[in-house]
Amino acid sequence: MSDSSHPESVVDLIEDLRRLPGVGRKTATRYAYWLVSQDQEYLTSLGKKIHRIKQAVKICRICGNKTEYEICHICQNTDRRTGQLCIVEQAEDILQFEKIGVYRGTYHVLGGVVDPLKNITLDELYTETLSERIEGEHIKEVILALNPTMQGDATNLALKEYFQDTELIITKLGRGISIGSTLEYLDSATLKEALESRR
Ligand SMILES: [Zn+2]
Missing domain, CATH: 1.10.8.420 (RecR Domain 1)
Known part of the structure; x- marks a missing residue:
């Protein structure tokens, strides 16, 4: 037809x-x-x-999450100040973590990835509030939860460089996430395992 x-x-x-x-x-x-x-x-x-x-729908001015308010419900919740900050590519990734309900810290949404082929550096992503958050929220561990793609790897590298002069523990999602897959399509059990086996 x-x-x-x-x-x-x-x-x-x-x-x-x-x-x-x-x-x-x-x-x-x-x-x-x-x-x-x-x-x-x-x-x-x-x-x-x-x-x-x-x-x-607005962007939370602290973490970059999508929200109807100035500050999202996760940033508003002081119980979530656990010293852990999970860095993700897009706001939708937060939903994946929240679904499994294991992670109790806060998030930071970059709103994109570093892409050497497109000349996108960390400066072009949402990082303005990042260093003040590390101080203000007494962050001890940063969990890099980028997608396991070439751009995700480049973003991890750039973030490690960004944090190199800090005392922060930098971890990355572990087991179960295969190269090229995206968090969006991971099942909860795999993501939970990846989070628990971070290194
Ligand atoms: Zn927020």
């Missing part, structure tokens, strides 16, 4: 849906027709939520 056989508004919607991660033409078409079959109330509500999402 070619696109020309779909109504024009459906074609438009399919094109937009195809931009979603993991959605190809076939899935986008299925979603578009599924949406067409829903009642108007649901569609209006969904449209409104999509419309306001960008303005509603």
Whole structure:
């Protein structure tokens, strides 16, 4: 079935849906027709939520996590000042750690990775608050939880250099994380083991 056989508004919607991660033409078409079959109330509500999402979700000014407030719920929670700081690539990675519920320290979201091929250095990532956090939160251990990719390795190296004159213990996630995989797709048991076997 070619696109020309779909109504024009459906074609438009399919094109937009195809931009979603993991959605190809076939899935986008299925979603578009599924949406067409829903009642108007649901569609209006969904449209409104999509419309306001960008303005509603802010970046925590301490850790870079996504939040509806100035400071996220993890940074607000003083019980989480355990002296441990876990550095991740993106806010979504925090959800993975929180799901397993083992880690009780705080996080820092870089919002990207060092990429020598694209000339992206640590300076271009969210590091402005990092050194004051180390002092202010009495951090003793920094856990590097970057994805095991070439860019993740480059980021680890840059962070080790960044912390080289400190007394901090720098650890990295251990067992079970294979090269090229991303935290996003790890199951909880593997991530828990990786966290517990950090070195
Ligand atoms: Zn925060």
